[in-house]
Amino acid sequence: MSKGKERLTKESNYNKSSNVKKVKRFDLLASNHKKFAYSSSNEEPQDADYIGDIPSLSYELEGLILARFPRSEYWKLSLVNKRYNTLVKSDELFRIRRQIGFNEPSVLMLATGENYWWAFDRGLSSRRKLPVLPADICFTSGDKESICAGTHLLVSGREIESLMVWRYESATNKWYKGPSMINPRCLFASATCGNSAMVAGGVVEVTTGTHVVSDTAERYDPDTRLWYRIPGMNRPRKLCSGCYMDNRFYVIGGRNDDGELTCGEYFDTEKKQWILIPGMLKDNPVLSCHSPPLIAVVGNELYSIEASSNQLKVYLKKSNSWTTLGCVPVRADCNRGWGVAFKSLGNELLVIGASAVSPVRNSMAIYTCRPDPTSEGSPEWRLVDSGKIQLSHFILNCSVMLA
Known part of the structure; x- marks a missing residue:
């Protein structure tokens, strides 16, 4: 060779x-x-x-x-x-x-005067527009409520003919019509519960032109794209708020035909029943025409913003009471709580609205903080954006997608 x-x-x-x-x-x-x-x-x-x-x-x-x-x-x-x-x-x-337990929070919001939703990704460091929601003019211009389930953003509102739910799927970056709730409703409480979403209460139409405050509740499964009934609450209520804490779906406050409700209740998934919590909001002053309670959960601790005073409070589960941590850097009192987004963003609290400390007016300001319920004094808020994004400070809808 x-x-x-x-x-x-x-x-x-x-x-x-x-x-x-x-x-x-x-x-x-x-x-x-x-x-x-x-x-x-x-x-x-x-x-x-x-x-x-x-x-x-x-x-x-x-x-x-x-x-x-x-x-x-x-x-x-x-x-x-x-x-x-x-x-x-x-x-x-x-x-x-x-x-593998790997997920990222994205903040999806709709500000007044906008025709499309914004998505804030990567720790609020980047932003993008979602496609225009192809609903009719009645839905586009009317009041809406939103909630995330997995990679789906659900937006509920009234179209010309009836109440309707539109969903945005992050995987395809598209909007789809439906599915409608079993009991279509408005002014309801909602929360992202694991990979699902739950809604409860609100106003439902029982016959043409006849509406009642409801105690019914439902769960949305993004895998099947279907709604499922869950047992009804102890109290019918509208203009209430929901959250997910201790693996339970909580519904707090609201109103019914008897007036304001200071009680809360949670859904026990094992027993398949609602447990009432009397006086859960007894320490919060009531304003006329106020928004649903501004609440968020971080580290299985419940926080709220008192709209009349802009005070941040934390809920003490053992004593069924609230303690004040200090002021938030946005003006929740301007519109009795309306137009302010208060959400949990992983291990941080997120608040969006009109800044109480920035000289830039009529522009959206975004703040975050890592609260410590055992610490005395106000938590340190970090300004993420103030005036750079030319959006109105009045937030119509805001949801956090964790996927």
Whole structure:
């Protein structure tokens, strides 16, 4: 054998051995992630971009990597190849994120004077417009209520013919009509409960032109895109607020035919019944034509903003009372609580409205803080934005999507 042929043979054997070692290393890496597997397929990838001697990742490991991409960057993945495009538009990546406990909060809001919703992603550091909601003029210009369930944003309002729910799906970046609630309602309480959404109370139409304050409740499942009945509350109520705390769906305050309600109640998912909490809002002064209670939950602790004084309070579960932590940096008292967004953003409180300290007026200001219920004094609020985003400070709807 000539020296040239001998050299080529040695190089060929070396490359084969090297490729075998590479494949073994990737196979070992993939086997370490079996507990997060989302596909049992052993088929070779069929996309044209898997070429040459570079070994491909297993589908399961690939999914674990792609699931950790910032959700706002998923549109870039859809440009890589057809399989990535299909994967991004399905719920598979979000299912993996839930399995591995990896999620990101996005703030979805509609400010007065706007025709489209805004999404604030990546810790409020980036923003984007959602597609225009294709509802009729009655829905667009009327009062609406919103809630998130998984990767779905549900917006409820009145169209010309009836109450309707529109849903925005983050995976496809599109709006879809329906599904309607079992008992279509307005002025209800709602909360994101795990991967589901729950609603309770509100005003429902029992016959044409006849409306009553309701005690009924429902749960929305984003996987089936259906509403399911849950038992009714102890009290019918409207203009109430909901939250998810201690793995329970709480409904607080509101009004019924007898007037203002200071009681709250929560739904026990194991016993399938509502437990009443008398006097839960007994310390909060009542204003005429006020908004539903401004409440948010961080670390399984319930916080509220007293609209008459702009005071931040924390709920003491053992004594069924509230203690004051200090002032919030927005003017909740301007419109009796209306137009202010008060939400939980992971381990922080989020408040959006007209700034009480900034000289910029009539522009939206965003503040966050990490509250400590055991600390004395007001928490330190961080100004995220003030006047840079030319949106009205009056927030019509706001929801947090955690996915």
